Amino acid sequence: MTMEVRTILELLQVFTAYSVCILLFPYIVFYHYLHEKTLAEKFIICIIIGNFYIMNIVFLMFLLHIPSKGMLYFLSVAPAVFAWRQINQPGIKRFFTILYTQVSRLFLGEAKIRTIGGILLSRPKKVLGNIIRGIFSHAVHHFLEWAILLALLSFNVWYYSYQPFTNYAYGTSDIIVHHYWINQMSQGNIFCAGIYPFGFHNIIYFLHTFFNIPTFSIMRVFGVLQAIYIYLMLYILLRKICRSRYIPFFGVFIFTLPHLFSLLANMRYQWAIPQEYAMLFLYPCAYFLIQFFERKKQEIETEKEWRQKKKLYAWLEQYHILPSTRSLAFFAMSFSMTLAVHFYITIIAILLCLAVAVAYFPVVLKPRYFWSIALAGILSLTCAVAPLVIAYLQGTPLEGSLRWAISVMTPGSSGENTGDESVDTTPKQNEETINDTKVETVLEKNPSSEANSSEDNLPDKNVSVFTKIKNFILTKGQTLFLFAKSTYKEIQKKFNSINNIIINYLRNAYNGLELSTIVVWLTEGLIVFTIVMILIRRSFYYRNLLSIGIYMLFLILLACAGPLHLPAPMELERAIIFLAYATPLVFACAADAIYAIICRPFRYHRFTEILPIGLTCSLTFLTVEYDYVKPLSIVYALQSRGEIICNYEIMENYPEKSWTIVTTTNSIQLIIDKGWHMEICNFLNAMEDYTTDSRVTIPTKHVFFYIEKLPLAYGAFAPVNEPLANTGPVSKENAEKPASFSGGNAYSITNRNQLQSRMYFWAQAFKKKYPQEFQIYYEDDSFICYRITQNEYNLYNFAIDYGFNK
């Protein structure tokens, strides 16, 4: 099986498993609540419930110290079945009543099996028919929407799966760490490296254990999957906010096709890492919070109306839980999951919620709103933090990066990790600009102060009271005017100066200065416009747009916190990611605001949708025509393709634990469940200073030696469509040089080449001694894998004199 086919199958397998868990099962369990909701709402609710449920049952299982496959099945299925039974009780009860009646009829001889089968199957048939009809009808009525959405998603699937399809290996070293942690969970050890938000790890562990999919397969393709869901969340939030049905596609388009953002903004989506996974729950926070305000307002009005009719009890009776409370519950779940998966997303989620709160000022301060939100916030925090606290109380220390993150967020601490030098130069320039501005302000202030002082010094002679009063008023008025004028000028200058700083600073986040200028001005414009519109029309629609504007503003300030001398809870590289993810919201909201104004006379007739469709289509055309499509991402050189192919083939074709691979470190987590691993460093070091008494044995039947003919430049990145960065071919010159066999840099650029060169010449020498047994298992231009099958009861001595170890 080729790696391409294998990747497709893995992608389908993981996509199906994940979607079944977080979409299908929640939908079945909560069918009674969900079946009348819109498709978007069903989708977002299912995702939230599904993820929340899985994350927490895994936490529960581990914190009770009962991790096992059986327990996982039990904990995931039993409560779900119980909930399904409780929620859908009328339907289930009816089904069993019919079943009982029909079985009774069968025994009494009143009906035949065929008749009874027909009766029992009539409802499932009806449901199935309804579903098929519903899908067909939905597809017909929303054909264009589906076509655009699928086209955009297809592009993204291609874009983000390019790396697993062509390079096969993980794209970044972070994944290997997370893979190790998940492997440790399989060994029954959660928080193996200390307390860390394990939400993402719980999900992967669940998929691996529940469906028996290798963790390696999941981690390789999960990035693609999460990217698709993240894009869908963007679409769903825009659907919630925008008036137009097609403007959300414009937003998704902005984030998909054109080359608007820096490489850093997009590249991480191709990898399965917690921060990106947590972004899945960011926009649902805003979605449900906005929904809460809408529903609460509606409920208050309805309550008032029914109270006046003195029929409040009738209104209340129809709800177990009020819809606004449900929205708040889902908000709390979403918020809790941001914290459970990655702390950084929680910071962004707080900014997002704060933005919504500001936009809904002063509504948010009303007790009925405020306390509900506050309670939801406390509950969500408790829910997310509880597993971590319990683990902490059980004696697990904090994980290193968590301590670092806390220190970064603590004011006055020195834990900040700034970016590279190119980024650092910008704040210095901006600081100089700020100083200049201050100087100018001071200079401008001086004439007026001088004037004031000269006027004050005039002799107070021959002046009437009236004149005195008049002079006084004139003088004070003038002073006041001058002060106001100077203050305005000062604010304006300050504003311009800050804008300049921001625009200059953000050019790293966007593809050029012009684009960052547009984004900053658009954000400010959107905020001003929506504030004006809120003052004119007190509509929630404009409040929603305002919240997006404010959110963007917060993100801009967050990204530029350094040059603006604000507390910086996160470095620019990370802030850029959130900024980029928020940019399509701003563009789409601005476009929708224009649409709302222009198309208002037409009452937003379907015909008016031609504008956003035309906008999206024409921009797509221009993007393609002017070759402004975003370039393929980058990949870090961690493992060669051959190594991954060999790992797969060996794992599939050789019995478990009957083989060892001798290679660099990275494959260890990939094969740990199936085989054994030996470091090249240890292998070569054991036969250094060779004598006839030297001995190196590996106690498995099969031993595989991975050798890079073109040793990788470990950690160096290159475009994903180009060969991995390497340090040139193995050579005798490099083999002759003394190599380091330990330390963190053993596999770094120079030493890696020396080690691989030695391995290569060791293999050549060993092949001479065992020509029949030492076979080439796999070879390509840059990588070779040798295999030897040995007698486990009398092992080969791999220590030989290969010419460079005496």
Added chain:
Amino acid sequence: MTISKSSFIVISTVMVTILILFQFSNISANYASNSMQNPNAEPKVSISANQTLLDDVLEMPENFNTAIIGSPRNQEANIAEEWCLYTKRTYRRFMNLREFSKVYSRYCTLLIVNSVSVCTKKDVEILCHQSELGVNIILTSLPNTTFIRSSEKFKKLIGIRGVYQASYRVSGMTLYDGFLLGGKTTYKKLAKSVPYFRLRSGTKTYITGIVKHQKELEIDNEDLPPLLWRNQTENSFVFVVNCDFFTDHTGLGMFSAMLSEAMPYNIYPIVNAQNVVCQNFPYLSNENSEKTAEHYYYTSKALCENVLWPDIVSILNATEEKFSGMIAPKLDYSSTEQEISTDSISFYFDQNERISGELGLSGDQIGNLSRYEDKIKYDTEMMAKLTPEYTFTVFSPGDMPEFIYRRYLGEKTKTSIFSPERHSILSTIRTLITKKGLDTEPIISFYDNRILRMTTTIDGFSHKDAEDLYLKSIETALGFSTVYLDFTRAIYPTKKGDDWTRLSNNLSRYLNTYWKTFRKGFDQTTVSEADLKARRFLALDYYSKREENTIELSVVNIKEDASFMLSLNDEKIVSVKGAEYIEIERGKYVLNTSSDTVTIEVTADAIK
């Protein structure tokens, strides 16, 4: 309840029909029976000795590809020569290494030497020189440790770091898998005294000694006394045997195994026949009934018909072996009281026909030497009388001396027409089954131009470690075994171990376990079927060549099917044209050819 007339008729008809159907098969079998004729007697011998490739053809003064060093009296060299005959390798024998060094054969790829031939520095230099030339060397035994200690060159040649102990008692040995057929085996009761060497890296060990209290002595598996290993020199392999395997045929299969280890692939002909020979069974008389009644509560005749026969049939059925019975009309020819029962003859001949077995003649009797002549005469007379149409083609002399039966074997055209030899029951014999005894006797050979001789390989009632190693070796070399079951022990029990319950239990156990691997790949045959296969095996010649992943095998000299063993190193067969193949073990295949040209596609177990 009443039964109508029509129902009664129907029921009766059905019952009659069933009765007829059941009885018909028996009646028809009896009617069509040819049990009193030997189907193997026809056709006549197809391949005789002069049509086969024997030493006269394969021994070459020049252009030989195997050089054997050793005098004709050297047993190790004789075994090597026999192996060359079986594998159709051209060879030449030399008295010593100096003689060999004077002769140059550019085709020589293998040099077989023993300890007698390596005694001077000059000999070591010749060996090193041959090794540099790319000639693989097999040392079937090693010179003494004093000599080895004194020669660094020799130590390097054979891949040892040093002599740990000049003589060391190993309590057993371990044969590792991939060498001989049958997989890894631990022989705990095969104690030997051998020199204890420590090997260098670059060697591969196939057999090691077992050390008692290995854990307490902190000896790693890799440091156990090596008994058979391979060392890789610059251009060739040197196989070293540090044990007395080559003093008998135990070494025969090791030659094939070593050659397989030295080459990317090795193909060689095999007999492909597994026999079970029941000596002195069927037993047609009723002698020793008092003792058997005392022991088994049966008379001898009843014991044979009601106990031994059902048991042996069920055991052979379970193990899918074929029955080859060597009839003993009598065992005690000193008395004439117990005559052969005609009932027994018809019983055994009929039963034998049903299980598609074969009946030959046994040469055993319990009297002194003088009785053998009487036995032949008596058997000739009685069998001519009782089974006049049956032609005996297989004879198993058992303990009968060769000089006695020699006179009666074959068509004695030169003797007088009235002489008893000319009309003896042995005159039609074409296959001799001789007991494993003399080490010098080849496993398969021609007794004369017409009669083929096969020696038995193992006693079916016993399975000791040395016997198992011997069996594995013969199976590896020839795909051949003849299990020998002497029923005299059951009929004339002398000790506790001769009790049939114990014997049958052992037989069943051994056949079910030790032959499992071989049964998977090799054919179960009667002696006559094995005879045919062996004649083809001795007659055939073959050539093989390899181009990339295609091996071409050409079989010459015979028109019939033949069998080969193909040994691959880390490769497997993808397809075969002109033959059927069975994977007997990983990398070991039995090929049964149906054409004179066979094309084998192989592939490495690697990612393409």
